[in-house]
Amino acid sequence: MVTPVAFPDPPLLNSAGVHEPWALRTIVELDCGDGLVGLGETFGDAPHLDRVRRAAAALVGTDPFDLAAVRRAVAGDHTPRADGQDPVARVFAPFEVACLDVQARAAGQPVHALLGGKVRDRVAFCAYLFYKWAAHPGGDPDGFGAALDPDGLVAQARLLVDRHGFGSIKLKGGVFEPAAEVEAIQALRAAFPDHPLRLDPNCAWTTGTSAKVAAATAELLEYLEDPTPGIEGMAEVARAARMPLATNMCVVRTGHLRPAFTQGAVGVVLADHHYWGGLRACADLAAVCRAWGVGVSMHSNSHLGISLAAMAQLGAALPELTYAADTHTPWQDGVDVVTEPLSIVDGAVTVPDTPGLGVTLDRDRLGRLHEQYERCGIRVRDDTAYMRTVDPSFRKLRPRW
Numbered sequence: 484m485v486t487p488v489a490f491p492d493p494p495l496l497n498s499a500g501v502h503e504p505w506a507l508r509t510i511v512e513l514d515c516g517d518g519l520v521g522l523g524e525t526f527g528d529a530p531h532l533d534r535v536r537r538a539a540a541a542l543v544g545t546d547p548f549d550l551a552a553v554r555r556a557v558a559g560d561h562t563p564r565a566d567g568q569d570p571v572a573r574v575f576a577p578f579e580v581a582c583l584d585v586q587a588r589a590a591g592q593p594v595h596a597l598l599g600g601k602v603r604d605r606v607a608f609c610a611y612l613f614y615k616w617a618a619h620p621g622g623d624p625d626g627f628g629a630a631l632d633p634d635g636l637v638a639q640a641r642l643l644v645d646r647h648g649f650g651s652i653k654l655k656g657g658v659f660e661p662a663a664e665v666e667a668i669q670a671l672r673a674a675f676p677d678h679p680l681r682l683d684p685n686c687a688w689t690t691g692t693s694a695k696v697a698a699a700t701a702e703l704l705e706y707l708e709d710p711t712p713g714i715e716g717m718a719e720v721a722r723a724a725r726m727p728l729a730t731n732m733c734v735v736r737t738g739h740l741r742p743a744f745t746q747g748a749v750g751v752v753l754a755d756h757h758y759w760g761g762l763r764a765c766a767d768l769a770a771v772c773r774a775w776g777v778g779v780s781m782h783s784n785s786h787l788g789i790s791l792a793a794m795a796q797l798g799a800a801l802p803e804l805t806y807a808a809d810t811h812t813p814w815q816d817g818v819d820v821v822t823e824p825l826s827i828v829d830g831a832v833t834v835p836d837t838p839g840l841g842v843t844l845d846r847d848r849l850g851r852l853h854e855q856y857e858r859c860g861i862r863v864r865d866d867t868a869y870m871r872t873v874d875p876s877f878r879k880l881r882p883r884w
């Protein structure tokens with residue numbers, strides 16, 4: 484069964500615009516008919532939802548232990564996308580996770596056992612800071628407050644660190660002039676002297692601006708994420724930067740690995756099972772990174788508890804994961820589709836050893852979030868269009884500065 488859901492999202496700012504009041508996801512239930520149900524979670528945009536629905540229909544009768552057959556069934560009549568991303572990987576991913584959940588439940592083992600066994604009991608996550616408004620236009624203030632300057636961000640960091648004990652901090656930049664974002668990083672360093680810091684402007688800067696920011700933050704950042712577009716641009720910045728550059732934008736499929744690594748464009752790749760094609764594809768990615776001496780971190784988008792559990796299971800089994808993973812979990816403020824979401828305590832999720840992913844679908848919650856999907860009117864995430872309702876002159880520019 485494939486169920487689209489919507490959940491409230493705060494007005495988080497990024498280089499593309501601002502998050503809309505509702506975030507979308509798609510929940511996959513793989514019912515094997517003998518009481519075994521596997522769970523998966525993926526993006527919620529309508530074209531993707533449509534592909535996931537078609538894949539689900541094509542999968543009926545396929546053996547959940549035969550991932551090659553599952554992948555073939557999912558591939559169907561796919562056509563490559565102009566933006567270079569691999570739609571099969573994206574559509575296969577939630578089914579791969581659901582199949583692993585089924586396989587692990589059938590074996591009475593946690594998913595990490597199927598990924599080679601756990602190398603850690605706790606998977607660290609970072610506090611993911613965003614510039615944000617106090618409220619959506621015309622809406623009531625949310626519980627997180629505004630964060631439009633260094634003081635606001637430091638207050639936000641305190642809130643997230645107090646709630647979840649995060650031991651490292653990432654700032655989503657690309658929102659204000661680079662100098663203002665450097666000031667924000669300096670303020671975070673002063674307030675959190677021992678927390679590793681990262682800054683991610685989502686390609687909002689030219690190579691020249693990126694090199695200047697890299698110089699200004701050389702002593703402050705553990706890595707600088709996607710300062711500028713493209714592998715060549717990143718390589719140019721990497722030659723000037725003292726810290727490693729990280730990416731979830733210029734290395735998003737296998738074909739990007741060789742050009743990025745031979746040019747020394749990135750020192751850290753953010754794995755994301757939702758678009759690399761599942762948990763095993765991310766383990767393969769991590770092994771390639773290890774061979775090239777490139778670090779591994781983990782990327783996130785707005786998501787719910789099935790994805791958090793999948794990330795935790797993967798993180799437990801990846802020896803290469805030496806950085807705290809991204810997660811948007813705190814921004815969802817407890818809203819979920821699972822009965823007991825995994826919690827982030829002392830900056831980490833304790834990885835469940837129970838059979839499967841370690842989370843159970845709550846049908847009432849799923850039903851409520853699906854009703855919200857039906858009512859919310861959003862069918863494709865569009866941060867830029869939403870920003871333009873507030874500032875009609877806004878344009879998504881990469882680079883902007």
Ligand SMILES: O=C([O-])[C@@H](O)[C@@H](O)[C@H](O)[C@@H](O)C(=O)[O-]
Binds near residue numbers: 495496655731782
């Ligand atoms: O949630 C956001 O606004 C992020 O900007 C997200 O869309 C990015 O994909 C991501 O978190 C990133 O690291 O670039």
Ligand SMILES: [Mg+2]
Binds near residue numbers: 685708709732
């Ligand atoms: Mg990023």
